[in-house]
Amino acid sequence: MTTASGQQNHAQTAASRVFANDALSLGLTLPLLRAGAIVADFDEQLTLARLADERGFRALWVRDVPLNSADYPDPVGHLDPWALLGALAVHTQRIALVSGAIVLTLRHPLHIAKAALSVDMLSHGRFILGLGSGDRPPEYAAFGRDPHERRELYRRHWDTLAAALGKPSRVIPDRAPEGAPAFQLLPGTANTVPLLAVGSGGQSVDWIARHSLGWMTYHREPDAQRARYSMWRAAVERAAPTAFRAFGVAMRLELSRDPHEPAQPVTLGYRTGRHALVGILNDMRAGGTHHVTFNLASERPAADAIEELAHDVLPLFQPEP
Template sequence: MENPRQHPAFEVVFKPGNLSFGFVLPLTCAGQTRPDPLAQLDFARLADRLGFTALWVRDVPLNSPDYPDPVEHLDPWVHLGAVAVATERITLITGAIVSPLRHFIHTAKGAASVDHISRGRFLLGLGSGDRPGEFRSFGQELSGAAEQFRENWQRISKLLDNDGRLDPSGATADANAQIRPRLLHGSIPMLAVGSAGQTIGWIARNACAWATYYRPLARQRDRYAIWRAAVEKADPAKSPAFASSLRLQLEDNAHAPTQQLDLGLRTGRNGLIEELLALREMGAQHIMFNLTGDERPAEEVMQELALDVIPRFR
């Protein structure tokens, strides 16, 4: 099997010294809780045509008034299958599959299926989940999520690294059973999304990349420095591949001042470019935009990013 970090889709998203850009789906306006699935496919096609690098899809099994995010999310595997067919070049990433709530064989099967449908454009992001009520609905407790995450990570990794074969050491495993279809590039890179209850050292030893949420620049620099040191300790030859989400309200005035939002920024494109240049200098390799606000259509913001922001980073 090839080194997952040499996977073509991984190398497009994570290049040392380069900053690439993607979007978190669904793209919604403020107050919109029921996004149109067909409109989301149009957004995906537009992002692909405009040359963005990645589309990220979340795993939200249940909605509840107790949860902070009221938006309805499609099942991630169904959503990714549709997006894979609707697009041609853009990389597809789970951000993230709630691994403890899914059987590891189902997760590996879903990953192999999207890999096949997308012709090798898929990266597998795994998280641990953080909603106690959701875990109880699945007959589990959040207190066991971190350990279950580690166990499932190793099982999924072995399954994707063993020609789709189950671990023969399993007491009831069928030694002749395989997950099909076969992976197009012999591997699927696995990303840790959030800390998942793990140490940074564990993530550095096991994940191809780490994706985390937005923090103000000074705090993000400190966090990245810890990550870089952990990666250098785990494998000095390994690049500290790092991605961050960024909630973005992009104003139509390019000179609008920058204001901090929860997990992001409200700013004009000049302020955004300044922030992104600093993130690239820090060492970040990918930014996933989470577009919010209802003052501008998402298509308009995507066009401005593609025409006036992204070219500064090529």
């Protein structure tokens, strides 16, 4: 089994810039849409991605939404994550690219490994592979999977994926008939693509602390988030006491045009002006959060919000260019 402790040579240009001890970095989740919009112009998304890169955001996050349904709360039509990540790799220069998250249980791990290596190579080592398990039983049925096997599928696929992306790479076939050749995963890269748990995947926090670069979760109200972080730190002390393990949060942000507007909770985040946002982020940094990715959703054009955040918020947490 390949664990996170065996992945210390991961891409420092990506992982250590996004996740660093006693620091907080900021990212953005694509697509960047106005509140209520459900159709993304992906040419515009690439333009916004370049802007985020130029302005110093540390990460762009891309979701994996295989299927849509009228019963789902998210009506947005997302591009295939690997196609979008490939485009982002050649349209940006410095910003980390993170999958948030590839549905590990519904994709073959060797296909994921091949795609991850490809994005990492195209982006020159800027890729972080975030992995989730999916939580919609009808999608499991559509792909011929049993949702009751979610936990075991996640662990088994993680092990196969980690072995394929490790140094040295090992391809673990589903079946190995007599006389079958040994396989390689090419092209190889100098870096080991870091693996990040997004959500729990049905696993214990101890399992996540042993195997993953860190744990990415959704925003919760402050008391609940502090309790969740305390649980995480205890797991890290038990399972990986000598290693750094990151903690990150995905937050909905409705950034008001009024910089003095007080923060008001909304689903999975806040509506707030930038001054209150800075206070929220300072509290999160003090509480142990290493990265926050914003899911922008307001009446403002996304470029306008990006510019304000870059000018007035990023320098308080990311002082270097």
